[in-house]
Amino acid sequence: MSLLQYRTAGESHGPAMVSIVEGLPTGLPIDFGFIDSELRRRQGGYGRGGRQRIEQDSVEVLAGIRQGRTTAGPLAMAVRNRDSRLDDPDRTPAVTRPRPGHADLAGSMKFLTSDCRDVIERSSARETAARTAAGAAARCLLRRYGIESFAFLRGALDVVAAVEVDAESLPRIRDARDRSDLLCPDKVASEAIRARIRQAKEDRDTVGGLIEIHVFGVPPGLGACGGGEERLDARIGSAVLGVQAMKSVEIGLGRETALRRGSEVHDPISFDEARAAEPGLGFVRPTNHAGGLEGGMSNGMPIVVTAAMKPISTLLKGLPSVDLATRQAETSAYERSDICAAAAASVVLENVIAFEVARAFRAKFAGDSVEETDAQFAAYLDAARRLGGK
Numbered sequence: 001m002s003l004l005q006y007r008t009a010g011e012s013h014g015p016a017m018v019s020i021v022e023g024l025p026t027g028l029p030i031d032f033g034f035i036d037s038e039l040r041r042r043q044g045g046y047g048r049g050g051r052q053r054i055e056q057d058s059v060e061v062l063a064g065i066r067q068g069r070t071t072a073g074p075l076a077m078a079v080r081n082r083d084s085r086l087d088d089p090d091r092t093p094a095v096t097r098p099r100p101g102h103a104d105l106a107g108s109m110k111f112l113t114s115d116c117r118d119v120i121e122r123s124s125a126r127e128t129a130a131r132t133a134a135g136a137a138a139r140c141l142l143r144r145y146g147i148e149s150f151a152f153l154r155g156a157l158d159v160v161a162a163v164e165v166d167a168e169s170l171p172r173i174r175d176a177r178d179r180s181d182l183l184c185p186d187k188v189a190s191e192a193i194r195a196r197i198r199q200a201k202e203d204r205d206t207v208g209g210l211i212e213i214h215v216f217g218v219p220p221g222l223g224a225c226g227g228g229e230e231r232l233d234a235r236i237g238s239a240v241l242g243v244q245a246m247k248s249v250e251i252g253l254g255r256e257t258a259l260r261r262g263s264e265v266h267d268p269i270s271f272d273e274a275r276a277a278e279p280g281l282g283f284v285r286p287t288n289h290a291g292g293l294e295g296g297m298s299n300g301m302p303i304v305v306t307a308a309m310k311p312i313s314t315l316l317k318g319l320p321s322v323d324l325a326t327r328q329a330e331t332s333a334y335e336r337s338d339i340c341a342a343a344a345a346s347v348v349l350e351n352v353i354a355f356e357v358a359r360a361f362r363a364k365f366a367g368d369s370v371e372e373t374d375a376q377f378a379a380y381l382d383a384a385r386r387l388g389g390k
């Protein structure tokens with residue numbers, strides 16, 4: 001059984017965004033209603049552009065499913081593009097005035113073209129629809145084992161939400177989040193961010209955001225203890241920075257750990273038999289500064305990740321740039337875009353981080369079928385609970 005992995009294909013204005021997921025166990029029920037709900041959430045958020053009024057994203061299953069359950073082959077899904085016009089030069093004109101912050105200039109140099117159109121069709125955040133579908137499919141596996149991811153908008157510009165979430169408060173915080181069209185559970189902060197997005201639009205400018213992601217129910221021991229890319233923090237870091245517009249990723253306290261001493265950072269350990277049924281198997285901590293990851297592996301505490309998303313690079317007012325055809329100073333190009341897509345990005349991150357946890361889960365519990373995977377998972381928990389015990 002290969003490692004759980006996925007690929008995406010598709011251009012923003014091509015026929016479809018495609019996602020192929022390999023490595024799920026056979027016989028796993030896939031909840032396509034859930035996947036579609038995640039795709040619709042990704043399209044939302046105050047500050048989103050006109051494309052989201054055109055598309056009504058949902059997955060079309062192309063392969064890998066029989067009567068609602070996974071087969072032995074890869075899961076292939078498509079999200080059709082209603083706004084498909086790639087072969088119409090009049091409706092997808094050349095872009096020769098690169099937008100600072102976008103893939104335009106770097107891409108035109110990479111592919112030796114003065115028309116950035118080919119670059120931006122693939123670099124577009126539209127690709128995150130396929131990424132989100134893959135992550136949501138992986139969550140159908142994680143949910144079977146009590147593992148769930150949750151992301152929200154922590155802040156933007158000078159506003160930071162005053163909200164804390166743990167496994168117990170999750171249902172209430174999720175309800176508060178979903179009542180906000182910025183996916184921010186703090187009503188006051190949500191309104192303040194909304195006002196700033198509205199002002200940015202009036203100023204023909206754009207806004208980014210700070211996104212926080214938690215993964216609950218993760219058993220200890222997922223990931224790798226050596227150096228390198230199989231460390232679960234390395235995989236999560238790569239997944240986050242693999243999403244368009246992400247400029248930083250932090251695990252737990254992140255940068256703050258450099259500003260404190262060890263005794264103020266590391267999470268003390270105790271054991272409480274009465275809590276042996278929890279993800280930490282009885283090992284409990286008063287704090288979670290490590291963000292659920294120690295030594296490249298999950299430690300039974302919730303995984304906590306923070307990501308910074310840059311402001312959208314397409315500004316209505318434009319920025320100083322150069323025309324690639326003449327190399328003369330020009331204002332950067334404009335085409336339909338968002339003012340702020342941070343709420344949408346929180347949905348993408350909630351799913352791509354889930355995919356990495358699922359990938360590490362499958363690396364440890366690699367049964368070909370869900371029945372075999374169930375048995376492996378149960379046997380591991382039983383052995384881990386007996387570890388060092390009486």
Ligand code: EPS
Pocket residue numbers: 012049050051052083123124125126127128129244314336337338344
């Ligand atoms: C997006 C789809 C894109 C943009 C936006 C987000 O569609 P279109 O280019 O047809 O408007 O609206 O992506 C960007 C602005 C970008 O530069 O990547 C989406 O589906 O999230």
